[in-house]
Amino acid sequence: MNIFIVLALAVATVSAGVVPQDIPVHPRDRTFAPSISGRITNGKNAAENQFPYQVGLSFSGSGSWWCGGSIIANNYVLTAAHCTDGASSVTIYYGSTVRTSPKLTHSVSSSNFVQHANYDDETLNNDISLIKTPTVTFSASINKITMPAIASSYSTYVGQTAIASGWGRTSDSATAVAKNLQYANLQVIANSVCQTSYGSKVVTNGVICVASVNEVSTCQGDSGGPLALNSRLIGVTSFVSSKGCEKNAPAGFTRVTSYLDWIKSKSGISA
Template identity: 65%
Template sequence: MKVFVVLALAIASVSAGVLPQGAPMHPRDMPAVAATIEGRITNGKTAAPGQFPYQVGLSFGSSSGSWWCGGSIIATRWVLTAAHCTDGASDVTITYGATVRNIAKLTHKVPSSKFIQHASYNSAILRNDISLIETPAVSFTADINKVKLPVMADSYSTYDGQEAIASGWGKISDSATGVASTLQYDIFKIVSVSTCQSTYGSLIASSRVICIATPNKISTCNGDSGGPLVLVSNKELVGVTSFVSSAGCESGAPAGFTRVTSYLDWIRDITGV
């Protein structure tokens, strides 16, 4: 079925006048591959303890298996992540305040009844890839704290050329067999929607998406899904990790994020934030 979806996306992009370098796909759906002797860290720097207090790890469970995603604390009782992370899950264990993935300051297990997945999420075209998770209240500390959301006035900002930080425990190379043990991050440049459309077409790279350049094989990857993209300038959360090229995380194609400013009303109506 996934092969069909990727093929359909490629056909849609060609019909729109764009030949994609590689069809987009959610990082969670990237296939596992065998490790090679050349495995090396390609997607970032190692985070220091407390550097990203808003970052959470999300271990989702279901009857068909489990998977790892990232998320962002936006209030004492709310975590923001991607819809493709919550989709199909029965529960999630939330890891707070961790740098080493399995050493947390706090954990909460939350059932799927506390997931609010965007009602118009479309996995075929990666549209409205955003979810909220209602959590037990957490107390903020130096290691656990919320990230600032953009203001409504920023809704029309393109962010083109601005620098932003992506973080997560995603795979450190295309050849890695599992997610990273220690939180990774890097600083990326946001590119225009038109630049992103030249790779993925306008059906995928819509105005509700933000894309980053991924030079030197540095990018988000499997396990980073749902994690934060935060502006360097003002520390605002502007993106939720959504897709990469099916050609691989190290392919050099732009990586895509759900644009948070397009969903500020939706977030406010549900959470009051």
């Protein structure tokens, strides 16, 4: 993220009446060179078939980068707009626990991306994209995650413990490639609490935040991946603190319940 964008975001947030204590960045933007290394900071190794809805996404464009995503139908993956933004193609890794050993891969071009038209890379709002994929056959290792019900759109989930998963960095200084899919249990916090870190321009009703405790958080490489609660998809990994993934600052996700209508209109998929 360049200096202009960071300053513009800070000014815009102050003008909204909430003075931020931190600057958010997309996990993808925290690396200085394209990388697919690392895992969730201080997470746990996932068991085989524990997260059959998790996919790895290897994007190509002006460079290359790694993100996560969630299977929401046998022909659609949900991820973050900052992952698809600027990409010309993606290779989807299905059924991986060991990142380099997927059960199946498919490659599709950007013509199969449905990026939210109002995605804003300054405020980070509307950070959500769909990827239309070839049809896959579900199994123990490859399966969809259930979408949240429309009725749950009014739930904040505050105080509940959700699970984030992905292959993001193990630490702010990590350089080694992660072998196994990682996951972490993270407690959802109120948006008002998250706004004290990032301001109300960033933390809107379309965002859900979790607390980072004991240096456990999402990090570079986790972008676009799932935040699940009771086997339902409630968040898409969107941003972390610019200070680092191990600074115990809140992590932000796109709130899926805020985009159920958008998902249905673009893919026909409903809860």
